[in-house]
Amino acid sequence: MIRLLTGNVLETGDVVWWTGSNWSLALRDAVDVGPDGDALLARTVAAERINDPALVDAEPTRDGPRPRTMRERVRGAGPTVRADLNRPNSIEATA
Amino acid sequence: MYRYDQYDQSMVDARVDEFRDQVARRLANEITEDQFKPLRLMNGLYLQLHAYMLRVAVPYGTLSGTQMRMLGHIARKYDRGYGHFTTRQNIQYNWIKLSEAPDLLAELATVEMHAIQTSGNCIRNISSDQFAGAAADEVADPRPYAELLRQWSSFHPEFSFLPRKFKIAVIATDVDRAAIQLHDIGLQLVRKDGELGFKVWVGGGMGRTPMIGHVIREFIPARQYLSYCEAVLRVYNRYGRRDNIYKARIKILVHELGAAEFTRQVEAEWAILEPLALDAPQAEYDRIVAQFADPEFDVAAPDSVDRSDPDFALWLDQNVHAHKQPGYAIATISLKPVGGIPGDATADQMDLIADLAARFAHDEIRVTHSQNLVLAHVRKADLYALWTALEGAGLATPNLDLVTDIIACPGLDYCALANARSIPVAQKIAERFADLDRQHDIGELKIKISGCINACGHHHAGHIGILGVDKKGEEAYQLSLGGSGAEDASLAKILGPGFSEAGVVDAVEKVIEAYRVVRSGPGERFLDTYRRVGAEPFKAAVYAPAGATS
Numbered sequence: 001m002i003r004l005l006t007g008n009v010l011e012t013g014d015v016v017w018w019t020g021s022n023w024s025l026a027l028r029d030a031v032d033v034g035p036d037g038d039a040l041l042a043r044t045v046a047a048e049r050i051n052d053p054a055l056v057d058a059e060p061t062r063d064g065p066r067p068r069t070m071r072e073r074v075r076g077a078g079p080t081v082r083a084d085l086n087r088p089n090s091i092e093a094t095a
Numbered sequence: 096m097y098r099y100d101q102y103d104q105s106m107v108d109a110r111v112d113e114f115r116d117q118v119a120r121r122l123a124n125e126i127t128e129d130q131f132k133p134l135r136l137m138n139g140l141y142l143q144l145h146a147y148m149l150r151v152a153v154p155y156g157t158l159s160g161t162q163m164r165m166l167g168h169i170a171r172k173y174d175r176g177y178g179h180f181t182t183r184q185n186i187q188y189n190w191i192k193l194s195e196a197p198d199l200l201a202e203l204a205t206v207e208m209h210a211i212q213t214s215g216n217c218i219r220n221i222s223s224d225q226f227a228g229a230a231a232d233e234v235a236d237p238r239p240y241a242e243l244l245r246q247w248s249s250f251h252p253e254f255s256f257l258p259r260k261f262k263i264a265v266i267a268t269d270v271d272r273a274a275i276q277l278h279d280i281g282l283q284l285v286r287k288d289g290e291l292g293f294k295v296w297v298g299g300g301m302g303r304t305p306m307i308g309h310v311i312r313e314f315i316p317a318r319q320y321l322s323y324c325e326a327v328l329r330v331y332n333r334y335g336r337r338d339n340i341y342k343a344r345i346k347i348l349v350h351e352l353g354a355a356e357f358t359r360q361v362e363a364e365w366a367i368l369e370p371l372a373l374d375a376p377q378a379e380y381d382r383i384v385a386q387f388a389d390p391e392f393d394v395a396a397p398d399s400v401d402r403s404d405p406d407f408a409l410w411l412d413q414n415v416h417a418h419k420q421p422g423y424a425i426a427t428i429s430l431k432p433v434g435g436i437p438g439d440a441t442a443d444q445m446d447l448i449a450d451l452a453a454r455f456a457h458d459e460i461r462v463t464h465s466q467n468l469v470l471a472h473v474r475k476a477d478l479y480a481l482w483t484a485l486e487g488a489g490l491a492t493p494n495l496d497l498v499t500d501i502i503a504c505p506g507l508d509y510c511a512l513a514n515a516r517s518i519p520v521a522q523k524i525a526e527r528f529a530d531l532d533r534q535h536d537i538g539e540l541k542i543k544i545s546g547c548i549n550a551c552g553h554h555h556a557g558h559i560g561i562l563g564v565d566k567k568g569e570e571a572y573q574l575s576l577g578g579s580g581a582e583d584a585s586l587a588k589i590l591g592p593g594f595s596e597a598g599v600v601d602a603v604e605k606v607i608e609a610y611r612v613v614r615s616g617p618g619e620r621f622l623d624t625y626r627r628v629g630a631e632p633f634k635a636a637v638y639a640p641a642g643a644t645s
Binding site: 048068069071074075079080 | 121122124127128142143144145146147175190191192193194436507508509511513515516518519522568569570
């Protein structure tokens with residue numbers, strides 16, 4: 001199990017994932033924040049530029065991290081009912 | 096239709112300017128998210144799973160063609176080309192950028208629309224009967240009274256920070272198309288000894304503690320309903336619980352006090368308010384009522400319809416209702432194509448519907464709480480041309496009140512509160528029952544699906560209700576039977592253990608097949624059969640074979 005840091009961009013609401021040095025729109029870019037997670041989360045909260053920041057559990061896979069809960073998988077991939085709106089290179093939430 | 100006066104417009108314009116400043120300060124980090132969040136929510140802007148969601152108010156579900164065209168423009172310019180009509184007769188956009196929200200609201204304000212009080216612990220959008228002003232059996236058009244409630248409740252200083260949100264619905268027929276008994280206040284316009292007045296229900300609601308409202312007054316004269324509502328709100332505002340969000344709605348207060356004691360307190364409060372002459376003067380009633388005057392009907396409009404096209408005849412029988420004016424009809428536009436997303440409409444569809452409203456329906460459109468649209472004043476002679484245009488745009492599915500006319504909240508595909516997805520379940524059920532002959536054989540059957548206990552999909556009021564729950568991070572679904580949001584209101588009861596997504600679709604089919612076996616005849620609705628025979632035949636059908644997951 002790995003831990004990912006995620007949230008929504010203040011200006012746009014876009015879902016983003018912490019890459020180790022920046023934020024990415026692509027879940028596959030997310031890195032395991034490991035024991036640094038809580039400190040990174042606190043820093044993100046304090047910066048006030050990412051809304052609803054949170055640490056989420058995920059499994060590493062060949063295609064990138066797969067969040068443990070359906071909620072986070074949907075956040076990562078986009079609505080399951082609008083394939084045309086899915087985020088590029090994402091693992092389908094229902095996969 | 097009601098048109099803004101200078102006060103309405105200046106209030107909305109001022110709010111846009113205020114919100115623009117608040118957004119600028121938030122983007123500049125001059126205020127924190129904790130400070131900003133209640134401000135954006137007061138303007139209907141939520142943060143959901145993928146982006147900001149904006150809920151735009153459609154007062155009592157009535158729109159002009161110009162307003163619908165603007166909704167399409169908003170979908171195209173600020174969203175991803177579509178919008179979602181809701182069970183509160185509003186519209187939601189799912190992909191809004193905070194930085195663009197002030198410009199969006201400024202554009203909305205140019206057509207007398209806004210997103211004020213579509214969130215927060217205040218009086219929300221007033222809902223009503225989608226057939227108002229057209230129904231053959233109504234006492235009078237309820238919308239002027241809904242409009243006055245809108246004006247009274249907008250920025251009401253005493254009721255802007257209630258213990259919890261507050262929903263009011265107004266109708267004027269014995270047939271309830273607005274679920275008034277499941278509202279905080281439900282008002283039915285009635286006539287007694289020649290005088291117009293309201294029968295008043297209080298304390299209904301869905302959510303995690305569903306309750307049917309209580310009649311607390313059989314008749315309050317229409318000229319005094321506003322001060323009576325003020326008395327109800329005052330009692331609630333004074334004694335409603337603020338310490339526990341789950342017990343903060345008025346239904347809990349009414350339940351805990353008892354309806355009789357709650358009524359006594361309202362009457363005592365009203366005895367204080369009534370002499371203060373807080374109600375609107377007659378001239379103001381008259382001003383508003385005049386704006387809802389009937390359109391100029393064609394009194395020579397023919398009353399017959401050519402039914403020779405069988406597909407048109409199907410639509411006519413299912414989606415068209417009687418109008419008070421000879422030669423006219425009420426047409427419902429289904430937003431429930433099989434396999435589609437209940438309540439969604441594209442910008443192109445919105446434009447088309449605006450055009451059709453201008454051509455055929457006196458430029459007026461209604462949103463229903465069942466997530467469909469209505470053209471309320473259509474000449475029967477124009478129905479075929481209307482149907483032809485709708486058919487070409489995928490908007491003529493003849494399934495009103497049938498098994499595929501499903502209410503579904505956005506669920507876990509969009510909503511940050513949801514535990515499970517609603518839309519895919521609705522789609523799979525609709526696909527399972529796509530055959531129209533089968534749908535007609537089943538008859539009236541209202542399936543309602545919520546993705547969480549908040550019940551935006553009205554599952555408590557479904558003939559068949561489905562509730563999505565979280566089971567260790569995965570989706571599961573509870574099945575309930577026997578609910579109704581109509582004049583025979585009742586709350587659905589859980590049938591038994593829950594199901595997976597696929598399992599719940601199978602279970603719904605088993606329930607429906609059991610109904611076809613035990614119904615007294617094709618004329619007995621599912622709901623009536625359930626009420627007659629109880630849950631046992633359905634439990635036996637669903638749980639005897641394999642299929643349940645727990």
